[in-house]
Amino acid sequence: MSIKKAGVLGATGSVGQRFILLLTQHPEFEIHALGASPRSAGKPYSQATAWRQTELLPESVGNIVVQECKPEAFADCDIVFSGLDAKYAGDIEQAFVEAGLAVVSNAKNYRREPTVPLVVPIINPEHIDVVANRVNAAKAKGEKRPGFIICISNCSTAGLVAPLKPLVDAFGPIDALTATTLQAISGAGFSPGVSGMDILDNIVPFISGEEDKLEWETKKILGGVNAEGTEFTPIPDSDMKVSAQCNRVPVIDGHTECISFRFAKRPPPSVEQVKKALAEYECDAKKLGCHSAPKQTIHVLEQQDRPQPRLDRDRDNGYGVSVGRVREDPVLDFKMVVLSHNTIIGAAGAGILIGEILNAKGLI
Template sequence: MVNVGILGATGMVGQRFIELLADHPKFEITALTASKRSAGKKYEDAVTWHLESGIPEAVQDTVVVDTDPAEVKDVEIVFSALPADTAAIVEPKFAAAGMKVASNASAMRMEPDVPLVIPEVNPEHLDLIETQQKNRGWDGFIVTNPNCSTIALVMTLKPLYDQYDIKKVYVSTMQAVSGAGYNGVPSMAILDNIVPFIGSEEEKMESETLELLGDFDGESVTPAGFSLSASCNRVPVIDGHTESVFIEMGEEFEVDDVKKSFSEFRGLPQKLGLHYAPESPVIVREEENRPQPRMDRNAGHGMAVSVGRIRRDAVFPENLKYTLVGHNTIRGAAGASILNAELINEIM
């Protein structure tokens, strides 16, 4: 077993990490960190637990420590669920102390020597680790996963991008409240309502998508050459981001072939049989009213993206439209970091 720690273990995403790692066949949780407010307390006393699954017995009595590498002993991998501003300062310290940091925070994602990875999409970008260690003189390293809306979108774009010329992508999101954290959106703001703004979300979707699908020459990534425009909205759903996607295609396509590309899409995690690899990363729904967050967010244990309403646009028939749903705190956050770590553990 590999000893792992969770940074920001008491937060929304930290709790998902604990839930997903509790019975992991290869990773054992041996350290939990949080802010100074929580350090020194038993985990069950420090956390306000929000998940239906209950606090796993194995961590209930674990004493939470300060988020400082000196406090985290004999740990090989740390999963970061820290706020971005804290992550920017703290994650490099863990990497410098020799630990492998699988980060879910946005702080380091667009650094040119930090891999931004979805294992089914661009596992080869992990080769940047060598450059990072050389550039920064670290024994450890940082690997990041993308923003939750970006992950779900890119998992559907990848099989299309491999087969078709894509000119432009327009996406409108309907994002669950859990994406903003427990105290992120007041109930008075979101009940009976939709908020058409999520800070920096559109910019992150636009830049991270092109980076993930970009060309890697062994040393750096050249962003993919199409353009993408995102409009992001917060909706009164607890978990599961829904996205309406419109693609301006640069070549002829058949809707049935597109469905086949989605259904047949597989990546390295499936080939290697990684623990959290869903059997089918993209699941095609044929019902006219699916996917829906409540019904589809847990597909593939929350690690698959469901896609439906795949159709040719009636007004602009050279273009493709579909709707997707992905679980934002599993595939979009904790599950994504864990799959990155499983891949690293397997191939490095």
Template structure:
């Protein structure tokens, strides 16, 4: 590709920000141009401002970049701005960037429920980009727009659900249980005294996110592309726990289809394995070869063994079997800081470029 897009990263010193930097280090169309963090970090070199906790070192070209405050003026040259900001500051900052006509891809929860802001999982509902013209109109921008990606656990869940919904029609009931990695809580995040030889059966706000976001993502853009038809007849119940795993959220789901008789285990495995998505068709750089990997071994997926498949951009599904209560149950794994966070944003941005929105 010839043209290179300049990108900025907000919240660059945090866990999601560090993952953005790794994902963008050798990117064919994006080049890191500006870094934003809190005023405490502003003015420092990135190396001095961050507590780097990745197993790969800071890319050389980023080490000595000077960190800015998160003001749109410092990011005016950026074609794309990725936000890994915490929710307590993301609301104001991201809106200021949008109103400065900048393109923002956000990991924060603040605008996910906003009716004119798409909530996009790149391998599930990239069709929601269709709302951008309407959003630009609402906010009076000709270039800028704001896309959010979903909560990490929601992201893992909706990818196979979308494949099933496309193939077999609406899902009526979903009960899902998550076992979430500590990296999802950022740094310092989960104290070791809370999680060593332990499981914490609670993550604040997480269950509500899964139960609500699923309905927006699996819903369609309405007929005049001015909003989303939130699914009302797909009911989700989530239980979320934290486990002593570095990366990779494991989720167990039981599902009931609206249309009966429900498909067989074999039909479901076939549909999941064959699932193809728009970013793959568009040839996006970060698109996984397989959006869903079906693993037929009895004890998979496992976080440590499967999280890095497809560079963390796939969802691995295993243990597809009959559910005595609903129709089927299965286990899925998502890399929570790649597809579940920064990786979704990057792939969303690639889709937007491919669609000519940037």
């Protein structure tokens, strides 16, 4: 397999740094271009960014000269990973798509577009087929591959849908779902990010826009596609009631979510059947042989006090999701605790795995 040229937009931000960290160690991709604000453009990356990852910045990457986020500078890229702020992502990503580029974005801007796949790569990679259909149609007409965008889901959405999808596959639709999240601070970035004064010996029971994202994105990711294979059809609110309560907690990495849910079908499965369905779920990315795909997609833990973010977030390099305390719920059917690594399967890492899937499917 030839090495694919990767670009990174928003390269100096915290998501951009994570993309770069993952790409520097990647067998399929090489960093070809880094884009950031005009203020950073023209500087070597090492000077443009305040690198704050736990691994040192490789010198070869530090020497790359940062560009402005314009498609021309990324024309040779097989794939472009965007860690842009929502403030800028809208216009820039559109320009890149129009220029025929393949964009995988962590920004929220296009997640709700009917034609844009919103993908948690261990859960719904088949949503990428809507793009594949467009690509194939163009190919059939002898046209060159059109540009496209794939959106990475919100970080807390990724953790939530991870155990739900195997259960829906096995036991049919879920019609009611509550999720209370305990979210790590790394999701908010560095500067400003979450202030130390706000999070030491404290909880902040609010994350702007987060509950709405969790409630909405879940229905698109668990939803379907229209008959033509061109548009996504999220589950209607009337068929699936989702209620989220989101909290920021003093944890560096790893979102913990206490969820409970009810199946539409009566009687519901047993606790053992639920655990079995979770443990046996094997994600398509693994079947495709993707480098970053988790060996075990869902780890079902039996210890009563697990999963815990510090101990379990790095399972399968952060691509595996841990579930514990699966038990019956007096109000809905089941409750459980889900832990996912917010910057890996919930952000940059998901983007890289989506890139691997695109590569495996010949879309880049």
